[in-house]
Amino acid sequence: xxxxxxxxxxxxxxxxxxxxxxxxxxxxxxxxxxxxxxxxxxxxxxxxxxxxxxxxxxxxxxxxxxxxxxxxxxxxxxxxxxxxxxxxxxxxxxxxxxxxxxxxxxxxxxxxxxxxxxxxxxxxxxxxxxxxxxxxxxxxxxxxxxxxxxxxxxxxxxxxxxxxxxxxxxxxxxxxxxxxxxxxxxxxxxxxxxxxxxxxxxxxxxx
Amino acid sequence: xxxxxxxxxxxxxxxxxxxxxxxxxxxxxxxxxxxxxxxxxxxxxxxxxxxxxxxxxxxxxxxxxxxxxxxxxxxxxxxxxxxxxxxxxxxxxxxxxxxxxxxxxxxxxxxxxxxxxxxxxxxxxxxxxxxxxxxxxxxxxxxxxxxxxxxxxxxxxxxxxxxxxxxxxxxxxxxxxxxxxxxxxxxxxxxxxxxxxxxxxxxxxxxxxxxxxxxxxxxxxxxxxxxxxxxxxxxxxxxxxxxxxxxxxxxxxxxxxxxxxxxxxxxxxxxxxxxxxxxxxxxxxxxxxxxxxxxxxxxxxxxxxxxxxxxxxxxxxxxxxxxxxxxxxxxxxxxxxxxxxxxxxxxxxxxxxxxxxxxx
Numbered sequence: 001x002x003x004x005x006x007x008x009x010x011x012x013x014x015x016x017x018x019x020x021x022x023x024x025x026x027x028x029x030x031x032x033x034x035x036x037x038x039x040x041x042x043x044x045x046x047x048x049x050x051x052x053x054x055x056x057x058x059x060x061x062x063x064x065x066x067x068x069x070x071x072x073x074x075x076x077x078x079x080x081x082x083x084x085x086x087x088x089x090x091x092x093x094x095x096x097x098x099x100x101x102x103x104x105x106x107x108x109x110x111x112x113x114x115x116x117x118x119x120x121x122x123x124x125x126x127x128x129x130x131x132x133x134x135x136x137x138x139x140x141x142x143x144x145x146x147x148x149x150x151x152x153x154x155x156x157x158x159x160x161x162x163x164x165x166x167x168x169x170x171x172x173x174x175x176x177x178x179x180x181x182x183x184x185x186x187x188x189x190x191x192x193x194x195x196x197x198x199x200x201x202x203x204x205x206x207x
Numbered sequence: 208x209x210x211x212x213x214x215x216x217x218x219x220x221x222x223x224x225x226x227x228x229x230x231x232x233x234x235x236x237x238x239x240x241x242x243x244x245x246x247x248x249x250x251x252x253x254x255x256x257x258x259x260x261x262x263x264x265x266x267x268x269x270x271x272x273x274x275x276x277x278x279x280x281x282x283x284x285x286x287x288x289x290x291x292x293x294x295x296x297x298x299x300x301x302x303x304x305x306x307x308x309x310x311x312x313x314x315x316x317x318x319x320x321x322x323x324x325x326x327x328x329x330x331x332x333x334x335x336x337x338x339x340x341x342x343x344x345x346x347x348x349x350x351x352x353x354x355x356x357x358x359x360x361x362x363x364x365x366x367x368x369x370x371x372x373x374x375x376x377x378x379x380x381x382x383x384x385x386x387x388x389x390x391x392x393x394x395x396x397x398x399x400x401x402x403x404x405x406x407x408x409x410x411x412x413x414x415x416x417x418x419x420x421x422x423x424x425x426x427x428x429x430x431x432x433x434x435x436x437x438x439x440x441x442x443x444x445x446x447x448x449x450x451x452x453x454x455x456x457x458x459x460x461x462x463x464x465x466x467x468x469x470x471x472x473x474x475x476x477x478x479x480x481x482x483x484x485x486x487x488x489x490x491x492x493x494x495x496x497x498x499x500x501x502x503x504x505x506x507x508x509x510x511x512x513x514x515x516x517x518x519x520x521x522x523x524x525x526x527x528x529x530x531x532x533x534x535x536x537x538x539x540x541x542x543x544x545x546x547x548x549x550x551x552x553x554x555x556x557x558x559x560x561x562x563x564x565x566x567x
Contacts, residue, residue: 079423079441090299090330092306095366099305102369108246113370114430114555117297119331123556126424132441134422135558136338139328141310147327154345158419159449171306 002156002182003189007200008064010037010057010177016202017064033175034060041067051115051124052094053170058085058121059128061166061179066129069181072162073129082134082160083122084152089171090139091118096172121168134160143167145197152182152192167201176203209344209403211564212414213279214508215272218397218495219254223275228512231494232540234521238381238393238496245377246369252381254395254496255363264362265300266312268398272358273320280402281409288323289353291346292316295329295339296360296500298367324352333463333554334422335359336399336503341420341562343403348419353405359504360398367499368394374430376467382497384464384490384522385471385536387529392465395496399504401511413567415511418452420562421445430555432469436477438559439551443481446561452547454482457563459519461510461550464490465497466524470553475530486549489537493523503552503560510548510564519543 008017013025015037023040025033034056038048041063048059066072072081094115101109114120119137126132134155138147144167152163162183169176178201182192190196215223219237220230230237237254244251261267277285284290299308309328316322329339336359343355361367371377371392378391407414423445425438433439447454460483462474471490478484491506498505513520519541528534548564 078426079445083424089306090308092308095298095301095305095308098370099366102246102365108369108373110370110373113373116366116370117330117332117555119554119556119558120429121556122331123424123429123558126426126557127428130426132423132426132438135331135424135556136329136342136422137331139309139330140325141313144325150346150349150351151342154349154351157349158345159421159445 002153002184002192004180004192004196004200005183005189006065006068006181008061008179009202010061010175012175017068022064045128054091054093054118054168055115055121055124057168057170057177058166059124061177062125062164065164065179065181076161078130079132080161081131082155082163083125084136084148084155084163084165085122085168086138086140086144086147087118087168088141091116093171143201143203145194148197149194156184167203178203209347209405209417210407210414211401211403211417212410212412213276213402214511215275216397216399216505216508217268217271218505219256220494224508228509231509231520234523236381236494236523237395244368246372251368251377252393253363254393256396263300263303265360266315268360269312269316269358270319272398272400273316276356276400276402279411284354284409286321286323287354290356291324291352292322292326292356293329293339293343294326294358294360295335295504297330297332297335298361298364301364301366331558332556333499333502334552334558334560335500337420337550337552337560337562338422340401340507341560344417344419347403347405354409355403356400357504358398358400359501361396361499361501363394363396378466381524382466382492383524384466384492385529385534386525387527389466389468389471389529391467393496395498397495397498397501397505399501399508401504401508415514416565416567418450418563418565420560422558422560425557425559427557429557432473432553436473436480438557439474439477439553440480442559442561443549443551446563450563452563457483457486457547457549458545459548460486460488461506461548462488462490463552464492466492472530475532475534478534479532484533485535487519487535487537489520489522507550510550514545514548514564514566517542517544
C-alpha cells in the first residue's frame with residue numbers, strides 16, 4: 001500500500017501545506033504571488049528568477065513538500081524519486097510570451113523559447129535536487145486524479161521508491177497548483193487513493 | 208514482455224510504413240530546402256509534408272494514422288474499453304489554439320473512432336515518443352489495459368522553427384548526425400504509431416517483443432546536454448539491468464542523434480561509458496529531420512522494420528567521425544541478423560529515455 005506523505009496547494013491567494021496555511025497573498029506589495037512564496041521559503045536560489053511561471057510553480061511546490069519532509073533527500077537514492085506532473089495548458093503561458101516575442105517584438109527570445117516545453121519544470125526540480133529519477137509530463141483536459149493514481153502506482157512498482165506528483169495549472173495569471181509526495185509501504189500518511197487525492201488537491205474548479 | 212506491432216508512419220517520405228521504409232532503404236531524405244521559411248525569410252532545410260492536409264494538419268495526421276492502423280490490427284481494438292490511446296507530442300496543434308493545443312484534435316479522434324477512454328498526451332520534449340511507448344507498456348504490464356495505441360505527432364510551425372533559430376540550433380545544410388561537420392538540426396514533421404498488446408492475435412502481421420524501458424534526468428541543465436551523458440547512461444543501464452540483458456547482446460542502437468554539436472557528443476560519451484561504442488548505430492534524423500514528439504515513435508517503427516528485414520540502415524548525413532569518443536556508425540545499408548535493438552532519446556529539460564525491442 002502507498003501513502004500520500006505530504007501535499008501542498010497554491011491557489012489564487014492562499015497557499016497551504018498539509019492542509020495548514022503557509023501564506024496568504026499580500027495585495028499591497030509589488031512582488032508576484034510566486035515571489036512572495038519564494039521569499040517566505042527563505043531559500044537562496046537565484047535561478048528562480050529566470051524561471052517561467054510553470055517552473056516557478058513546480059519549484060515552489062517541491063520546496064514546500066521538502067520543508068515538511070526534511071529527510072527526503074537522505075532517505076532515498078538520487079534516482080529513486082520519480083517526477084510525475086500534468087496540467088491542462090501544457091506550457092501555454094510561456095508559449096504565448098514566446099509567440100509575442102517574434103510576432104510583436106520582432107525578436108524571437110531564446111530565453112523564453114527554452115521554457116516552451118511543459119517538462120522543463122521537471123528539469124528545474126531535478127537540477128535543484130540532483131535527482132536523476134524517472135520523469136513524465138502529461139496533458140489532460142481537466143484535473144486527472146486517475147492518471148496520478150495509476151501512473152504513480154506504476155512508478156512505485158517499477159523501481160521508484162517515491163513519487164513527487166503534481167497538477168500545475170498556470171495560465172494568464174491564474175494559479176491552481178497541487179503537489180503530492182507519494183511513498184511506498186512503511187511510510188506514514190493518508191492512503192494513496194482517488195478520494196484522498198481529490199481531497200488533498202483542493203482544486204476548487206477542477207475536481 | 209508485451210507484443211508490439213502494426214507500426215505506421217506518415218512523413219515527407221510516404222503515406223504509410225511501406226513507402227517510408229522503402230524510401231529509407233533507398234537512402235532518400237525527406238529534407239529539402241524550403242524557400243523563405245526562416246524568421247528573416249531565409250531559406251531553410253526542413254522535412255515538410257507537402258501533400259495537402261487541410262487546415263488542421265495535426266488532427267488530419269492523427270485521423271489518417273488511425274485509419275492506417277485499423278487495417279493492421281483487429282479494428283475493434285481501437286474503440287475497446289481495454290485500449291488506451293497515448294499521444295506523444297511537444298506542441299500539438301499550436302497554431303489552432305495556443306492556449307489549448309491538444310484538446311480540439313483529441314476530441315475529434317475520440318468522436319470519430321469512438322475511443323472508450325480519454326487519451327493521454329505525453330509532452331516531454333524529444334523523449335516524448337520513447338516515454339509514451341514505455342508508459343503504454345507499463346499500463347499493459349500493470350493490468351490497467353490490454354492494448355495501447357501510441358501515436359507520435361508534431362508538425363512544423365513558425366513558433367518552433369523561429370525558436371530553434373533563436374538558439375542558433377538550425378543547420379545551414381541538411382542535418383548530419385554524428386558527422387564532424389554537423390552544425391544543428393533540420394526540423395521535420397510527421398506522425399507515427401505502434402500498437403502494444405498482451406494478445407498476439409490482434410495483429411495482422413506477426414508482432415515483435417517490447418521489453419520494459421526507463422527514463423532518467425541529467426539533473427544538469429534545462430537546454431544543454433550533460434557533458435558526461437549521465438542521464439542517458441543511467442537510463443540505458445537501468446533498462447538493460449532490469450531486463451537482464453548485457454551490453455553485448457544489443458545488435459543495434461537506434462540513437463537520438465539530432466546533429467547538434469553537443470547532443471551527439473553527449474551520446475558518444477554515454478555509449479562509451481556503457482561499453483557500447485562498437486555496437487552498430489544510426490540516427491534517422493537525416494531521413495525524417497527532427498520530428499520532436501514524433502521522433503521516438505518514427506524511429507521505433509523504422510527499427511521494427513529493420514528487424515523484420517534484418518537490415519542495418521545507413522546513418523544518412525554521416526561521413527567523417529566527429530565525436531571525441533568513437534562510435535560504430537552504419538555508413539552503408541547492410542544485411543545482418545538483428546535480434547535486439549536499443550532505442551534511445553534525449554531532450555530539453557535534461558530528460559533521457561530508452562527501450563529494447565526483440566524478435567520473438
